[in-house]
Amino acid sequence: MLRSRVITAVILLALLLAALFALPSAAWAALVVVMVMQGAVEWSRLSGLNSGKANIYWGLTLLLMLGLLWTDAGATEAQQVYIHLAVYAVSALLWLIIVPSWLIAGWKVRHPLLMALTGWAVLIPTGLAMLDLRVISPWILLFVMGLVWVADISAYFAGRRFGKNKLAPSISPGKTWEGVVGAMLGVTVYVALVWSFSPDSDRREALPILLLASWWWVGLAVIGDLFESAIKRQAGVKDSGALLPGHGGLLDRIDALTSTLPLAALVILLQQIK
Numbered sequence: 001m002l003r004s005r006v007i008t009a010v011i012l013l014a015l016l017l018a019a020l021f022a023l024p025s026a027a028w029a030a031l032v033v034v035m036v037m038q039g040a041v042e043w044s045r046l047s048g049l050n051s052g053k054a055n056i057y058w059g060l061t062l063l064l065m066l067g068l069l070w071t072d073a074g075a076t077e078a079q080q081v082y083i084h085l086a087v088y089a090v091s092a093l094l095w096l097i098i099v100p101s102w103l104i105a106g107w108k109v110r111h112p113l114l115m116a117l118t119g120w121a122v123l124i125p126t127g128l129a130m131l132d133l134r135v136i137s138p139w140i141l142l143f144v145m146g147l148v149w150v151a152d153i154s155a156y157f158a159g160r161r162f163g164k165n166k167l168a169p170s171i172s173p174g175k176t177w178e179g180v181v182g183a184m185l186g187v188t189v190y191v192a193l194v195w196s197f198s199p200d201s202d203r204r205e206a207l208p209i210l211l212l213a214s215w216w217w218v219g220l221a222v223i224g225d226l227f228e229s230a231i232k233r234q235a236g237v238k239d240s241g242a243l244l245p246g247h248g249g250l251l252d253r254i255d256a257l258t259s260t261l262p263l264a265a266l267v268i269l270l271q272q273i274k
Contacts, residue, residue, distance in 0.1 A: 158182020224259030
């Protein structure tokens, strides 16, 4: 299992890097739309939508993404910023208030419309963030994604080696507090290494702020991971799909990105309009 996970992860990373730095903007946008659509396919299964409702959901998801891209094409730069901020505000509301309450209360939500709306709040801002962050800088998008990956890998190995205290046993029995500590240590090393090669490395006063932000991002990643685990447990499945050998579905790989990328884009856009 670990061998297939590693092989798949290496292949995915190589393909992502090639797409991130080589694809023209239109091709990257098309790839992001495809990823959102795959996420919608898997989310519809987790939501228990039958084939007819699932088809409607996929179609509406595609219309939402294409409509967002079409609106961007005809809007001024200022209008684009405020439209995107509105989308990211929905994501912030979801991940900072609704999902923590959802997990703490142990809600079992089976209403199709509510699950569909939740899926859009998870997927649409993530797709938009992948577009926005790449426009700002492919390196920034890679940095944020890398932070989440390092946190995930560090948590996995720290949890396996030292894990004793369960983080949320009713949601995901395999996750431990030791894994969270390992994730925070891992991203600390990651941020410090990236910072040492940054053109701004001489601004030492900014490093503690970046580290604090990275630890907060670990918390967001954990929330995203736990939320998808809760949805899968509610649906009675182990993985969101079988697209990726050794990893499950696409949602199994981007669960922590859905709670981190939109908020990273939100913070950066707010900084730009100050």
